[in-house]
Amino acid sequence: xxxxVAKFGGTSVADIERIENVADKVAREVExxxxxxxxxxxxxxxxxxLVQYCAEVSPLYDAREYxxxxxxxxxxxxxxxxxxxxxxxxxxxSWMGWQIPMKTSDIHGKARIEDINTKEMEKRxxxxxxxVIAGFQGxxxxxxxxxLGRGGSDTTAVALAAALKANRCDIYTxxxxxxxxxxxxxxxxxxxxxxxxxxxxELASLGAKVLQxxxxxxxxxxxxxxxxxSSFEERVGSELPGTLVTKxxxxxxxxxxxxxxxxxxxxxxxxFNVPDIPGVAAEVFRPLAKNNIxxxxxxxxxxxxxxxxxxxFIISEKDADxxxxxxxxxxxxxxxxxxxxxxxxxxxxxxxxxxxxxxVAQTMFKTLAEKGINMQVIATSEIKISVIIDxxxxxxxxxxxxxxxxxxKKKKK
Amino acid sequence: xxxxVAKFGGTSVADIERIENVADKVAREVExxxxxxxxxxxxxxxxxxLVQYCAEVSPLYDAREYxxxxxxxxxxxxxxxxxxxxxxxxxxxSWMGWQIPMKTSDIHGKARIEDINTKEMEKRxxxxxxxVIAGFQGxxxxxxxxxLGRGGSDTTAVALAAALKANRCDIYTxxxxxxxxxxxxxxxxxxxxxxxxxxxxELASLGAKVLQxxxxxxxxxxxxxxxxxSSFEERVGSELPGTLVTKxxxxxxxxxxxxxxxxxxxxxxxxFNVPDIPGVAAEVFRPLAKNNIxxxxxxxxxxxxxxxxxxxFIISEKDADxxxxxxxxxxxxxxxxxxxxxxxxxxxxxxxxxxxxxxVAQTMFKTLAEKGINMQVIATSEIKISVIIDxxxxxxxxxxxxxxxxxxKKKKK
Numbered sequence: 013x014x015x016x017v018a019k020f021g022g023t024s025v026a027d028i029e030r031i032e033n034v035a036d037k038v039a040r041e042v043e044x045x046x047x048x049x050x051x052x053x054x055x056x057x058x059x060x061x062l063v064q065y066c067a068e069v070s071p072l073y074d075a076r077e078y079x080x081x082x083x084x085x086x087x088x089x090x091x092x093x094x095x096x097x098x099x100x101x102x103x104x105x106s107w108m109g110w111q112i113p114m115k116t117s118d119i120h121g122k123a124r125i126e127d128i129n130t131k132e133m134e135k136r137x138x139x140x141x142x143x144v145i146a147g148f149q150g151x152x153x154x155x156x157x158x159x160l161g162r163g164g165s166d167t168t169a170v171a172l173a174a175a176l177k178a179n180r181c182d183i184y185t186x187x188x189x190x191x192x193x194x195x196x197x198x199x200x201x202x203x204x205x206x207x208x209x210x211x212x213x214e215l216a217s218l219g220a221k222v223l224q225x226x227x228x229x230x231x232x233x234x235x236x237x238x239x240x241x242s243s244f245e246e247r248v249g250s251e252l253p254g255t256l257v258t259k260x261x262x263x264x265x266x267x268x269x270x271x272x273x274x275x276x277x278x279x280x281x282x283x284f285n286v287p288d289i290p291g292v293a294a295e296v297f298r299p300l301a302k303n304n305i306x307x308x309x310x311x312x313x314x315x316x317x318x319x320x321x322x323x324x325f326i327i328s329e330k331d332a333d334x335x336x337x338x339x340x341x342x343x344x345x346x347x348x349x350x351x352x353x354x355x356x357x358x359x360x361x362x363x364x365x366x367x368x369x370x371x372v373a374q375t376m377f378k379t380l381a382e383k384g385i386n387m388q389v390i391a392t393s394e395i396k397i398s399v400i401i402d403x404x405x406x407x408x409x410x411x412x413x414x415x416x417x418x419x420x421k422k423k424k425k
Numbered sequence: 426x427x428x429x430v431a432k433f434g435g436t437s438v439a440d441i442e443r444i445e446n447v448a449d450k451v452a453r454e455v456e457x458x459x460x461x462x463x464x465x466x467x468x469x470x471x472x473x474x475l476v477q478y479c480a481e482v483s484p485l486y487d488a489r490e491y492x493x494x495x496x497x498x499x500x501x502x503x504x505x506x507x508x509x510x511x512x513x514x515x516x517x518x519s520w521m522g523w524q525i526p527m528k529t530s531d532i533h534g535k536a537r538i539e540d541i542n543t544k545e546m547e548k549r550x551x552x553x554x555x556x557v558i559a560g561f562q563g564x565x566x567x568x569x570x571x572x573l574g575r576g577g578s579d580t581t582a583v584a585l586a587a588a589l590k591a592n593r594c595d596i597y598t599x600x601x602x603x604x605x606x607x608x609x610x611x612x613x614x615x616x617x618x619x620x621x622x623x624x625x626x627e628l629a630s631l632g633a634k635v636l637q638x639x640x641x642x643x644x645x646x647x648x649x650x651x652x653x654x655s656s657f658e659e660r661v662g663s664e665l666p667g668t669l670v671t672k673x674x675x676x677x678x679x680x681x682x683x684x685x686x687x688x689x690x691x692x693x694x695x696x697f698n699v700p701d702i703p704g705v706a707a708e709v710f711r712p713l714a715k716n717n718i719x720x721x722x723x724x725x726x727x728x729x730x731x732x733x734x735x736x737x738f739i740i741s742e743k744d745a746d747x748x749x750x751x752x753x754x755x756x757x758x759x760x761x762x763x764x765x766x767x768x769x770x771x772x773x774x775x776x777x778x779x780x781x782x783x784x785v786a787q788t789m790f791k792t793l794a795e796k797g798i799n800m801q802v803i804a805t806s807e808i809k810i811s812v813i814i815d816x817x818x819x820x821x822x823x824x825x826x827x828x829x830x831x832x833x834k835k836k837k838k
Contacts, residue, residue: 028481065501080500080504091494092479092482099485
């Protein structure tokens with residue numbers, strides 16, 4: 013017997029038929045003897061409609077009232093799922109944030125969970141009652157409803173799993189797990205059975221958009237094992253059909269590289285002819301930081317005469333025009349030439365086994381060189397190597413690296 | 426300066442445009458210096474959709490979960506109206522039942538309001554804040570959401586007006602007041618400016634379906650002046666454009682008859698040849714009462730030889746078949762003959778001036794006789810006279826009586 017928090021997102025509770033499907037899954041877990049807390053999102057499209065209502069009334073809406081309006085979607089799903097479970101002979105009740113209570117900060121629209129009182133819920137677990145929790149919402153000290161921001165139901169689930177000391181937090185979604193890379197590009201991409209929090213964070217922020225970064229971070233900090241799995245397949249969470257995100261030490265079989273991630277929405281900016289004097293790099297980056305433009309990778313080359321440097325860096329494509337404008341306005345960079353390249357991608361090999369295998373970078377460089385792909389920028393960390401290449405080589409590079417690291421092969425013992 | 430509770434029903438908050446219209450109305454009252462508590466229903470169609478969801482999942486739904494689902498509609502409207510008011514520079518906040526709190530019994534789906542804590546709300550009135558209250562909902566001792574039953578937002582408004590000691594409770598709807606009779610039948614029907622609770626109750630239960638009987642009764646008991654008015658016309662509540670329902674002593678100009686009401690969904694049942702022995706009438710009506718069939722009017726005629734009686738009574742048309750079945754099964758009524766007439770209507774003249782004017786009944790009898798209309802059953806009370814006639818004479822009778830009582834004329838001084 014385990015205690016499980018299961019979270020079902022919008023597509024998993026899209027309509028009454030899908031809610032019935034969720035009830036079937038929860039019923040199977042209950043029949044297997046598990047204690048279940050089920051966190052639900054709003055039915056697909058509902059939250060968007062409510063957000064639109066608010067914006068239509070006033071683009072400058074009061075965040076407290078916005079939260080009141082928008083949180084109603086989860087309330088509906090929670091009530092309906094409780095009814096669907098009761099129909100199956102399973103004792104169940106819905107819980108709104110204020111009923112638990114799930115106390116949050118009063119930063120409406122993106123509140124943080126501060127405290128969850130699980131006493132009553134746990135008492136009811138002992139009476140075989142399933143808890144159905146409206147995700148994405150909590151209550152402030154002032155007794156107002158606060159939402160956790162879009163996608164916040166994942167956060168609700170992880171925080172609740174931590175508070176309940178649950179054995180696992182199952183995140184049901186419309187994909188069946190985390191893959192070694194995008195299966196649309198590499199047909200042989202495999203589903204990863206187990207992955208560490210670190211790796212998942214690298215993969216998530218690099219474009220494998222399965223789990224919210226914030227919820228993975230919270231799971232990491234609070235030591236909650238997460239499973240990503242599909243609500244559209246037959247098997248339920250306890251049969252472990254998905255990808256388990258857990259502590260590194262719980263992963264017995266460590267791959268050197270566990271996945272190839274990539275992002276397309278990057279821009280490369282090069283500032284040529286920057287006088288090579290102390291503090292000049294700061295002149296380049298200070299205005300960007302001030303404008304909340306996040307700089308990802310930086311390379312600096314000194315010219316042969318040693319008098320000037322070229323600085324290249326990678327930022328989000330959406331920030332590129334603003335960044336160029338800021339650089340051009342900067343009088344201390346007078347004489348510098350600025351060039352922007354948007355037709356680039358970042359490809360990363362991620363794996364916790366990397367630190368103990370120095371050949372990982374070498375494999376990447378060799379593989380790309382063999383395909384005639386030029387690496388424009390390179391960056392490495394403990395568990396990843398990222399390179400910037402021309403966009404047109406994306407698929408070729410991902411496939412070649414996936415092969416080179418043997419990601420299509422079954423795990424070695 | 427007055428303290429006003431204003432209630433806007435489903436058609437008055439049907440969509441964003443209508444909600445903006447409500448905000449305009451409330452803004453005008455606030456600018457005139459009034460303290461405003463605004464009770465809102467769900468946007469048209471929303472409650473029906475939510476009810477349907479519940480029924481689709483399970484016809485035997487848990488009433489507590491039903492209440493959780495269904496109450497979300499009012500939550501949305503309350504938040505949106507608060508935003509719309511803020512946009513107009515008016516301080517406003519939404520209140521859910523549990524936030525006030527508005528405490529109710531735990532008979533989910535038809536809960537009764539037990540206690541309303543208006544302390545915080547009144548403090549905020551002093552700070553010029555408008556309270557926007559989600560109607561139709563309260564919270565039980567167990568911290569569950571409970572709804573007051575369909576149309577319950579009127580009850581929310583009246584109960585809140587009583588708790589706040591409001592000067593008036595304005596019920597905005599899609600009709601502009603209570604009329605002397607149905608304007609579709611009598612073109613000259615006039616809007617009544619002031620009417621007593623008693624008269625309103627008679628008119629409401631007799632078919633002028635403007636206000637819920639329950640909320641008029643509560644207003645009567647708690648001494649709340651109600652105004653029925655239209656949200657589709659220009660004038661706001663404080664300009665008194667509607668019909669005011671208030672204490673008899675507050676009505677200076679008393680009409681003898683204030684309105685002609687009628688109902689079409691009645692059936693007349695006659696039991697012939699009932700042995701005229703004590704207790705036999707009880708035999709007729711006891712089984713009906715047991716089956717919750719309400720008997721409205723009763724006439725008993727003894728035959729010329731004094732051995733048998735004929736008993737005639739009026740019930741709802743929907744109960745007629747059940748009633749006949751019950752009577753036929755009754756062995757003590759053996760030998761009796763039962764006849765049902767469904768093509769009948771009940772017409773009533775209602776007015777608090779009636780008691781001091783004995784000629785009212787005479788006017789009715791004379792008017793109907795002149796038109797050749799036969800009265801099948803007659804009943805009188807302190808403030809009304811009702812007659813049963815053939816359905817085909819309905820319009821003729823209503824027009825004739827409306828004229829006879831001078832209801833088309835302006836009030837006499």
